[in-house]
Amino acid sequence: MAKNMPEACGLGAALEVIGGKWKTFILWEIHFGPIRFGELKRRVTGISEKMLIQNLREMEADGIIAREMFHEIPPRVEYSVTELGRTLNDAVTPLATWGKVYSKRIMETLEGG
Amino acid sequence: MAKNMPEACGLGAALEVIGGKWKTFILWEIHFGPIRFGELKRRVTGISEKMLIQNLREMEADGIIAREMFHEIPPRVEYSVTELGRTLNDAVTPLATWGKVYSKRIMETLEGG
DNA sequence: TCCGAAACTTACCTTCTGGTGCGTACCCTA
């Protein structure tokens, strides 16, 4: 997305990193602390394994999360946010807050009229 | 998007409003002040008329921009941000800043290695 | 011997997003 855009304001780049249906939720769940693949799958309700892995790979490539493999049986993999991921999470917080307020506003509008 | 999501953190709602390829750029161009359809089309480089109109309608429905029609010949329509739109623009600013820094980091990484 | 768990991988299919191009009403200019 926005590969050919006049830089505008940096939003394009940011949305490439946390855009899509799932990444924000994934980042949110991981930001509490290291978490296993299976646990993540249970927490991010509704996501398919394919999508979870695909998104995790992309987020890893973007450098916002880190993957650690433990050579155990059964296999264990843990995901955690990187320093960059933490800054992204911080940058995204105001937007999350806005989203909450906005949702509330919508609800009130629907109730009120 | 995220209609059936556990509220998580409000980000889902926010991304429904400024998600997609163009809305951020449109909001950015409008936030400087009222702007006509044609001017907007010229500023948001690469957008098609269909997409511009479609996005404007959605943003209007979401209450972040306002449309004012002047019954003149040739027709004139101006778009401006609402108070809610301004708050969204503010909420999105940190993310834009992050995107800029991130882009720079990527460039440096590419140059350095 | 079959099953289940973990963390994937692969193939296939559907839905959504965005793009292209044409048509519209109205007026002005040439």
Place this chain on the structure above:
DNA sequence: TAGGGTACGCACCAGAAGGTAAGTTTCGGA
């Protein structure tokens, strides 16, 4: 009469995003 500008609407189409379902490897347990 022809063409251009404004702000759209509509139909069709391609590609990306996302969903579904199955297979893989290794082990322990019934």
